[in-house]
């Protein structure tokens with residue numbers, strides 16, 4: 001079966017290598033690695049490898065609260081970003097709350113795995129919808145259960161683009177103008193509200209903004225959409241003011257909300 005596929009065996013070896021490398025680190029890392037690579041997640045990774053989406057996993061890009069982002073190498077050598085949600089540390093209350101009010105997800109599941117799968121599927125669909133609306137987001141490639149594979153944003157040597165938090169733009173005013181255009185498409189073309197927009201979730205890709213982390217993004221008529229929008233606007237105007245850009249909550253609101 002799966003185990004006999006050489007490509008899967010290779011992925012397995014890489015995952016094992018990754019785990020064993022992590023094992024030599026501190027206890028916290030050990031905890032994280034055993035959390036992401038539970039048996040079910042390994043099986044999902046094997047399946048994705050079998051489908052040709054992934055050949056080997058090659059190191060961590062980020063370890064977040066709920067998800068780990070890893071670098072995946074395909075057989076042709078190209079790189080993808082692999083976002084793996086950890087069942088153990090996910091905020092199910094939040095997921096339930098965000099999903100319940102979204103007409104695209106007609107589910108009221110209390111099953112945690114099912115909820116995560118919906119959450120990941122939501123991120124996939126949001127990315128597709130945003131890309132269609134011309135927003136600069138990573139392209140969604142595929143998703144399966146708690147694993148999402150998306151376009152890798154970074155250079156040809158495999159260095160991921162830094163977040164704006166880690167590398168503030170050289171010309172904040174110019175970057176801000178590009179960002180406002182992206183936000184305008186996000187809100188007024190894709191009809192979505194990001195819901196967690198800040199310098200942590202915007203990559204500085206050669207001085208161009210790429211918006212990431214859209215699992216929590218909701219449709220505009222969601223009951224919490226306005227509250228999330230207000231927070232996004234507040235975060236962005238505050239952060240870019242601090243970088244010296246001439247903006248305010250009122251100014252950004254007026255530019256984004258036209259009706």
Ligand SMILES: Nc1ncnc2c1ncn2[C@@H]1O[C@H](COP(=O)(O)OP(=O)(O)OP(=O)(O)O)[C@@H](O)[C@H]1O
Nearest residue numbers: 061062064065066067069081138151152153160213
């Ligand atoms: N497509 C990508 N290409 C390169 N790097 C990425 C990509 N997607 C995410 N990253 C990196 O991984 C980090 C975490 O990704 P993301 O923000 O999507 O998840 P998260 O914040 O860990 O999610 P959560 O907080 O829910 O656990 C980002 O800050 C970025 O550095």
Ligand SMILES: [Mg+2]
Nearest residue numbers: 064200201213
């Ligand atoms: Mg994030």
